Amino acid sequence: MFILKIEAACKHFGGVRAVNDVSADIEENRITSIIGPNGAGKTTLFNLITGTYGLSGGDITFQGKSLNGMAPHTIHSLGVARTFQNIRLFPTMSVLDNVMIGFHSKLRPRIVDLLIPNRFRYVEQSMKERAEEALDLLDILPKAGLLAVSLPYGEQRRVEIARALVSDPALVLLDEPSAGMNVGEGKKLMQFITRIRDEMHKTVIVIEHNMRVVRSISDRIVVLDHGQKIADGDPEQVLSDARVVEAYLGKNNLMNYAQAR
Amino acid sequence: MRGAKLLQYLILGLILVAVPLVVRSAYVMQILIMLAIYGILVLGLEIILGQTGLFSLGHAAFYGMGAYTSALLALRLGWPIWLAMIGAIVTSALFGAALGFPVLRLRGDYLAIATLGFGEIFRMVMNNWNSLTRGPMGLPGIPRPQLFGRPFDRTMYYYMVVIFFFIALFLAFHLCRSFLGRAFRAIRDDDDVAEFMGINITKYKILSFMIGGIFAGLAGSLLAHYITFISPDTFTYVDSEMLLAMVFLGGAGTVIGPVIGAVILVLFPEIFQFLVQWDMLVIGVIMVLVMIYRPQGIWAEDIRWPWARKADPALAAQGK
Numbered sequence: 001m002f003i004l005k006i007e008a009a010c011k012h013f014g015g016v017r018a019v020n021d022v023s024a025d026i027e028e029n030r031i032t033s034i035i036g037p038n039g040a041g042k043t044t045l046f047n048l049i050t051g052t053y054g055l056s057g058g059d060i061t062f063q064g065k066s067l068n069g070m071a072p073h074t075i076h077s078l079g080v081a082r083t084f085q086n087i088r089l090f091p092t093m094s095v096l097d098n099v100m101i102g103f104h105s106k107l108r109p110r111i112v113d114l115l116i117p118n119r120f121r122y123v124e125q126s127m128k129e130r131a132e133e134a135l136d137l138l139d140i141l142p143k144a145g146l147l148a149v150s151l152p153y154g155e156q157r158r159v160e161i162a163r164a165l166v167s168d169p170a171l172v173l174l175d176e177p178s179a180g181m182n183v184g185e186g187k188k189l190m191q192f193i194t195r196i197r198d199e200m201h202k203t204v205i206v207i208e209h210n211m212r213v214v215r216s217i218s219d220r221i222v223v224l225d226h227g228q229k230i231a232d233g234d235p236e237q238v239l240s241d242a243r244v245v246e247a248y249l250g251k252n253n254l255m256n257y258a259q260a261r
Numbered sequence: 262m263r264g265a266k267l268l269q270y271l272i273l274g275l276i277l278v279a280v281p282l283v284v285r286s287a288y289v290m291q292i293l294i295m296l297a298i299y300g301i302l303v304l305g306l307e308i309i310l311g312q313t314g315l316f317s318l319g320h321a322a323f324y325g326m327g328a329y330t331s332a333l334l335a336l337r338l339g340w341p342i343w344l345a346m347i348g349a350i351v352t353s354a355l356f357g358a359a360l361g362f363p364v365l366r367l368r369g370d371y372l373a374i375a376t377l378g379f380g381e382i383f384r385m386v387m388n389n390w391n392s393l394t395r396g397p398m399g400l401p402g403i404p405r406p407q408l409f410g411r412p413f414d415r416t417m418y419y420y421m422v423v424i425f426f427f428i429a430l431f432l433a434f435h436l437c438r439s440f441l442g443r444a445f446r447a448i449r450d451d452d453d454v455a456e457f458m459g460i461n462i463t464k465y466k467i468l469s470f471m472i473g474g475i476f477a478g479l480a481g482s483l484l485a486h487y488i489t490f491i492s493p494d495t496f497t498y499v500d501s502e503m504l505l506a507m508v509f510l511g512g513a514g515t516v517i518g519p520v521i522g523a524v525i526l527v528l529f530p531e532i533f534q535f536l537v538q539w540d541m542l543v544i545g546v547i548m549v550l551v552m553i554y555r556p557q558g559i560w561a562e563d564i565r566w567p568w569a570r571k572a573d574p575a576l577a578a579q580g581k
Contacts, residue, residue, distance in 0.1 A: 050457055052453075071456070071461075072453075072456040072457050073456050073457075073458075073459050073460055073461045073462070076456075076457060076458060076459035077459055081458075082457060084454070088451055088453075088454045090446065090447050090450035090451060090454070090455075091450055091451075092446065092449075092450055092514065093443070093446055093447070093450065097443055097446075100440075100443060101443060101444070101447045101455070101458050101460065102458050102459070104440060104443070104444060104458070104459055104460055105458070105459025105460065105461075106459070107440075109440045109441075111441070111468070113440075114435065114436065114439055114441060120439065123439075123440055124439065124440065127440060163458065167458075167459060
């Protein structure tokens with residue numbers, strides 16, 4: 001069962017083809033990694049899925065609905081949540097408030113709820129409970145009251161993941177989740193990502209540069225280079241693909257280097 | 262702890278009730294009434310600017326909208342004042358929404374310029390629509406509210422505006438502590454991310470303008486029925502600027518801060534009357550100094566009272 005279908009997706013910025021004719025069908029309850037050198041269009045693809053900008057061509061459908069032209073908040077309410085490559089927490093808000101925001105659209109509070117004490121208590125209480133659950137999952141509940149930006153880098157990443165998971169999305173997009181984490185944190189994160197799949201039964205798409213992480217958690221790897229898909233398949237097969245090695249190491253450079261010696 | 266807080270409120274309430282019984286000066290009462298009106302007004306701007314981060318230079322226009330609507334409904338259509346007040350609040354809220362729609366795509370400086378334009382358009386229309394507003398001659402003879410056939414005297418009016426002020430303060434606090442305030446602050450901090458997290462930023466920005474408009478409309482209506490004369494000069498760009506200064510001086514993003522800013526900037530020219538026309542200069546210097554040494558405003562969240570115990574960062578993050 002495919003949860004997300006990317007069909008010939010294109011995004012051009014002027015003459016730059018950031019994403020060019022990329023197709024991929026994402027299977028439900030799997031971890032798919034998107035890898036590729038810097039500037040390959042990985043984050044642009046995430047931005048297309050979450051509605052930052054419209055497609056220049058092609059289509060992206062989530063659970064049978066086309067996401068093209070939808071506002072980001074609508075896409076979020078359908079069940080697509082994401083984290084960011086550069087951590088983007090709300091800087092003036094506490095960890096708990098940051099995560100509570102993620103649950104806002106799920107609850108859809110109305111303005112009149114402000115004026116009905118029972119409703120108000122219910123809304124606030126359920127937001128808080130859900131946020132605390134999500135923080136607990138990522139082992140940062142004790143820091144709930146702190147300002148989000150006062151946490152160390154690795155913990156901020158975990159707050160971001162909690163903020164994405166709190167709305168119980170069917171599809172989670174993680175943009176370089178292990179960046180800035182030390183080895184121990186990275187290991188724990190890998191285990192956690194597999195838990196998202198196995199225990200929470202969610203589909204995960206990860207952009208990741210750390211090959212050890214990619215190899216150990218991925219059910220499937222999609223490789224992008226210069227905005228195009230150059231490989232797609234199970235990890236061992238993809239990582240030994242000559243084109244992938246070339247994209248990462250630069251075949252010509254290597255040969256030039258060898259010749260110069 | 263709860264008891265102590267209740268006691269504080271009780272004492273504050275008693276003082277406020279006792280003021281007109283002790284103070285006999287009409288001048289002081291007038292300042293107190295103006296303080297309460299400015300307090301309500303600035304709370305509206307706090308929600309737009311301080312909470313949602315929308316830089317509005319046209320807040321005086323909402324204020325004027327409330328004042329003119331209320332005055333015209335009472336004068337021209339003979340509406341009872343309480344109804345006129347509701348009319349003023351509704352009109353200002355609608356204008357907030359009307360302003361919200363076209364300017365939503367604008368950010369930062371551009372939004373500021375657009376709202377500035379809105380303020381100027383309002384003033385020009387009031388100035389030139391002679392048949393309705395009598396233009397620069399203003400609207401005299403706006404009725405005072407009545408109770409049992411007797412018009413409100415200054416003391417009654419004082420009680421009324423103080424009650425309205427505390428209702429507005431309570432609502433502002435309640436709103437800022439709620440999911441709505443949280444959504445507003447998320448938009449202020451990073452509107453792109455807020456949208457990715459499922460916040461409909463268009464809706465909430467319009468809502469923010471509408472709520473700000475409601476507060477300003479109420480303040481405008483209270484002003485019109487108190488001084489009984491309004492003209493376009495009462496609601497100029499300078500007033501918008503002054504309101505902005507109040508919010509920043511007191512501390513944008515805190516609810517109490519802007520009210521304190523309003524108290525300071527309303528009282529200052531009255532206390533320092535001997536400065537004559539130099540008072541604006543001194544206010545300017547004070548503003549510059551505050552912005553250099555305490556850019557977050559006087560009443561920011563990290564304020565350390567000398568008598569307070571060691572600041573707990575966990576509490577500091579939660580406290581509003």
